[in-house]
Amino acid sequence: MHTTVSRELRKFLAPEFIFGIGARMKAGVYASNLGMSRVLLVTDPGIVAAGWLKDVQNSLREEGIKSTVFSKVSPNPRDCEVMSGMEQYRASDCNGIIALGGGSPMDCAKGIAIMVSNPGHILDYEGVDMISMPGPPLLCIPTTSGTAADVSQFAIILDTSEHNKIAIISKAIVPDVSLVDPEITVSMNPFLTACTGMDAMTHAVEAACSNASSPVTDLYAYHAIELVADNIKNAVENPNDLNARYNMSLASLEAGLAFSNASLGAVHAMAHSLGGFLDLPHGKCNAILLPHVMDFNFQSAVECFKKIGEKLKLSPKLNTKELRRELMQTVNGFNRKLGITDTLGDMGVKSSDIPELAEKAVDDPCLLTNPRQAGIRDLESIYEEAS
Amino acid sequence: MDNSKPNLRDKILGLGKNSLRKSYYLPLRESTEGLQRYKALLDQTCDVICLLELPSLNFIDMNQSAQNFFDIDEFIQGKFNLLNKIGSDCKKTISAWIDCAFDERNIPLRMNVKHHSPALGSRDIELNLSRVEFSKVDYAVCVIHDMTDYRKVLDALSQSEENLRITLNSIGDAVIATDRNGIITRINPVALELTGVTLPEAIGQPLNKIFITVKSSDRRNPEDLIFSNTNIRHFATLDNHSILISKDRKEYHIAESSSPIKDDNGKIVGSVLTFRDITLEHELENKLFQSRKMESIGQLAGGIAHDFNNMLTGILASADLLQKKIDINESAERLVTIIIDSATRAANLTQKLLAFAQKGKLISQPSCIHEIIKNATSMLGSSIDKRIDIKMALDADNTCVSGDPGQLTNMLLNLGVNSRDAMPEGGRIFISTRNVNLSESCPQCGFMGLPPGDYLKLQFGDTGCGIPSEIRDRVFDPFVTSKPIGSGTGMGLAAVYGTVKDHSGAIEIENSSDKGTIFNIYLPLVEQNSAANSSKTHNKSECTLPQHECVLIIEDEEVIRLTAAEILHELGYKVITACDGIDGIEKYRDHQEQISAVILDMVMPRMNGRECFQRLKEINPEVKILISSGFTSEEAMRNLNIDNAAGFLKKPFTITELYEAMLSTSGISSEKENSHK
Missing domain, CATH: 3.30.565.10 (Histidine kinase-like ATPase, C-terminal domain)
Incomplete structure (x- = not known):
């Protein structure tokens, strides 16, 4: 165990959440508790096809709650989608929002909530603590295990004019209630399971290594690393293994609780820049960048990485240098086993793009809590290594 | 750790000032306070204000005044119903309103009714109901004004107004009141009749649109009775020479006056105009004036006519004599005829003048x-x-x-x-x-x-x-x-x-x-x-000269005196002349035995004809006096007992007229007639 426990002030914020099989069926009751009578249901076409929407609508109907569906949400939700969602909310005279889906519908729902209560444009609220007026009641039902938007204070929105993802970080967009139902995640395909699972791993690792971590966040971060390591292969290979799904959902939740309070690091800063630039899947970007950032950060957070090694079942007898190498190989091993074998170059990133990607990443608030201070040159070399 | 962004780091750690999770406390507190303010406001309002469920009319909310008004100690939502709290006479109206309250026009209901409040007794109330929509649910807002005191004030006001109206209507003069801008605020029936407008036509109109006057002297617009340089005059009375022109173009002579209306602070707030129809008086005044004028003209005309007559007498008589006396040729004869005709026309003209003056017209x-x-x-x-x-x-x-x-x-x-x-x-x-x-x-x-x-x-x-x-x-x-x-x-x-x-x-x-x-x-x-005596016409050719008769002529005008003497002399009389009354008396005394008749002028200096007449009668009651006059004043004629006169000779006279007058003097004529026989 490391001995340098931070004694700085720390805050831990988590929404009220229901975790477990069938949690989605509580949607009606909780919406009612939150005073909703007409609900804007934010989701995406894939979820509608999977049939999960019906479950939620039935539950709402049982409580006499009307709903209107807003499903025009892209992967990496766009500013314009937020604005049109807000208009639909107003036109339907709603008094609450339910998000059903992965990170994209949930972030979009958060954006709509902001715009319902606040003036201007969604891009006006980029940054930390920029929201003065809380939005209407927000209930999240995640359909993936990784994004953790259901517990986080983060919303990532694509600025379509700048091709950049902006981060809105505010306690005000922590959902009122989250219904985390592992059963829903069985509908994820293996690749999505892999990407979201590696997203959760990245959340956990970055929260653990964050210079804003705390004893409480550490509890969730390290346990989440262990859960992902132990269950991701099974979840990918056996999609209907509810046990694996349950553990992956738990891992995602715990990683979310951890990073929401300890924040993230360079992986997310660089992944946001990448995702905005090429509209790439967030989880996959994280998975590719993670080992390189761990290598870059290693010397600045040796104690953290030792604990991570423990959770990844590495030998406790490894020296620092060996540990650093083993961690890289383990994470790369996960990616390989899960089928995430592309480099950034494979995904279309050209070397000429790297300076611009680094320039955008260096301004991302996530970089602030990275254990090692990173300049543009540092980020450029990490992008190059990952290419 | 990046120390260059300490604030941002604090925020990420969740330690920033606004690093709050969703909190409704502040906005909630603000809105709660707002609601309390509104409630206090509503409770302090005297009017009764309630929110009612539709269509049941159960009370959803009410202010303190409503609780007092309806005598509700503890308000419980939905427990009380408006229809149970209001008199039965307006239930029907309210029910009818509910039936049509849901149509698009959403017409509010307003009714004035008597209400018996358990706490306040009998009250006059105005009840207002209107439909409102809140969160897509329809409600009725009920507002009740207590009009009891207001009604009392209104009644008193209307009584006072009625008294004022009756008073104004009872005034025999026309009265118009205006505000300070000259806009008519009141007008009484006499004023309406004279101006020829109806009450609705007059009220609210500028005074000078209704009260149109011109000066009777030149028919110009008079100076403004009410306003002087846009300020209301303190007091103005115009003379009685205005003509009011009514709407139907009738004209009235009026007497008018105006005075300002002042408020308690002495500030002028309007004016009151009074006027009366003096057309009749004006006409009478005109008649009187005319009559006096005629009298004056009469006096003047009479005076001129008197002198004229004397002169015409001389002209006529002389022309007559001229014609008789000398043997004139034809052309001279024609000229004399012209003189006689012209003088006769002038004498007629003088008669017309006297007739115009309504004097001297008395034919006695x-x-x-x-x-x-x-x-x-x-x-x-x-x-x-x-x-x-x-x-x-x-x-x-x-x-x-x-x-x-x-x-x-x-x-x-x-x-x-x-x-x-x-x-x-x-x-x-x-x-x-x-x-x-x-x-x-x-x-x-x-x-x-x-x-x-x-x-x-x-x-x-x-x-x-x-x-x-x-x-x-x-x-x-x-x-x-x-x-x-x-x-x-x-x-x-x-x-x-x-x-x-x-x-x-x-x-x-x-x-x-x-x-x-x-x-x-x-x-x-x-x-x-004497009434049967009719005048005879005598041709001058028939004239026979009398013998030895002596006539005294008392006449101040020398022309007439000489003319008459000459004529009488021509006719065969002896003539004695006197230039005035005193001279006449003396001459009569001196020649009383000789004188058989006297021709006496009425208007003379020193002693006038009347006195002279009486004196002559005193000397000899039997004396025959022929009165000669062109004009005698009414007074003189009245006081003269003309019946004692032997005859009347109107000046100017022709020879024939003088001769006939002499004949009519009985004594002379009989002697004359006898002499003819």
Whole structure:
């Protein structure tokens, strides 16, 4: 165990959440508790096809709650989608929002909530603590295990004019209630399971290594690393293994609780820049960048990485240098086993793009809590290594 | 750790000032306080304000005034219903309103009713109901004003207004009140009648649109009665020379005045204008003025006519003599004829002038009053209502009065017209005559100023409505009438009076009641036979010269004196002349035995004709005096007992006229006639 426990002030914020099989069926009751009578249901076409929407609508109907569906949400939700969602909310005279889906519908729902209560444009609220007026009641039902938007204070929105993802970080967009139902995640395909699972791993690792971590966040971060390591292969290979799904959902939740309070690091800063630039899947970007950032950060957070090694079942007898190498190989091993074998170059990133990607990443608030201070040159070399 | 962004780091750690999770505390507290403020506001309002469920009309919310009004100690949502708290008489109206409250027009209900509040007793209330939508649910808002005190004030105000209105309407003068901008705020019926507008036409209009006046002198717009340099005058009274032009273009002479209306602080807030119709008075004034003017002109014309006549007498007589005396050739003869014709025309003109002046018109000739009465009644009979019956009892033996038959006829006609107007439904006129002798002691000789003697009493009566007692004393004054405005001049009886006076008579009202009126007229009698004397025309060729007769001419005008002397001399008389009354008396005394007649001028210096006449009579009561005059004033004629005169010679005179006048002087004529025989 490391001995340098931070004694700085720390805050831990988590929404009220229901975790477990069938949690989605509580949607009606909780919406009612939150005073909703007409609900804007934010989701995406894939979820509608999977049939999960019906479950939620039935539950709402049982409580006499009307709903209107807003499903025009892209992967990496766009500013314009937020604005049109807000208009639909107003036109339907709603008094609450339910998000059903992965990170994209949930972030979009958060954006709509902001715009319902606040003036201007969604891009006006980029940054930390920029929201003065809380939005209407927000209930999240995640359909993936990784994004953790259901517990986080983060919303990532694509600025379509700048091709950049902006981060809105505010306690005000922590959902009122989250219904985390592992059963829903069985509908994820293996690749999505892999990407979201590696997203959760990245959340956990970055929260653990964050210079804003705390004893409480550490509890969730390290346990989440262990859960992902132990269950991701099974979840990918056996999609209907509810046990694996349950553990992956738990891992995602715990990683979310951890990073929401300890924040993230360079992986997310660089992944946001990448995702905005090429509209790439967030989880996959994280998975590719993670080992390189761990290598870059290693010397600045040796104690953290030792604990991570423990959770990844590495030998406790490894020296620092060996540990650093083993961690890289383990994470790369996960990616390989899960089928995430592309480099950034494979995904279309050209070397000429790297300076611009680094320039955008260096301004991302996530970089602030990275254990090692990173300049543009540092980020450029990490992008190059990952290419 | 990046120390360059400490604030951002604090925020990420969740330690920033606004690093709050969703918190509704602040906005909630603000909105709660807001609600409490509104509630306090509503509770402090005197009006009753409630929110009602539709269509049940259960109370959803109410303010404190509503709880007091409906006597609800503890308000429980949905427990109380408006229809149970309000009188049964307005339930029907409210139910009917609910039926149509949901249509698009959403017409609010407003009703004024009596309400019995358990706490406040009987109240006049105004109840308002309107539908409102809140969160897509319909409610009714009920607002009740307690109008009880307001109604009392209104009643008092309206009573006060009514009193003012009655007062204004009772004023005989026209009254118009305006605000400080000259806009009419009040107008009474007299003013409406005179201006010819209706109340709605007048109220709110500028005064000068309704009250249109011009000056009667030049018909220009008068200076503004109300405003002086846009300020209201403190007080203004215009003279009585304004003409009000009504809407239907009628014109009224008015007397007007205005004064400002001041509030308690002495600030001028408007003006009040009063005026009255003085058209009638104005007309009377005009008549009086006209009459005085005519009198003056009459005096003037009379004076000029007198001198004119004297001169014309000389011209005419001289021309006459000239024609007779010298043997003139034809052309000279024609010139003399021109002189005589011109002088005769001038004499006629002078007569017209005197007629215009209504002086000297009095022909004093013996006239039979019965003939005059018959003549007048036949004229009356053809012009008055056939339902009026004229009865006569002409019992006088002596019917001869001295005067102007035309004027006497007019007098009777005036009386007849008066009687006719007093008998619109018909009736009876009776006329009687008899001879009376008035002694010194009788009332007619007393206050009526008649000298004692023999009179003809003419009684003229009718069965009409009588003369109102309030004007009976003034009935002979000019312009006094009991007839409706426009139908009588008030001059009829005044003319009657004048005529009677002109004839040295008197008039009295014997009786006047609603049964009828009786006038008594007294006219002095003259000898019967003098009336029968008709003038004869004498051709100058027939003139026979008298012998040895001596005539005294008393005349101040030398021209006339010499002319007359020359004519008489031509006619064969001896002539003695005197230049005035005193000289005349002396000459008469000196030659009394010789003088068989005197021609006496009436208007002379030193001693006038009348005095001279009396003195001559004193010397010799039998003296024959021929009065010569072109004009004598009314006064002089009245005081002269002309019946004692032997004749009247009107100036200017021609030879023939003088000769005829001499013949009519009985003594002379008889001698003359005898001499002819």
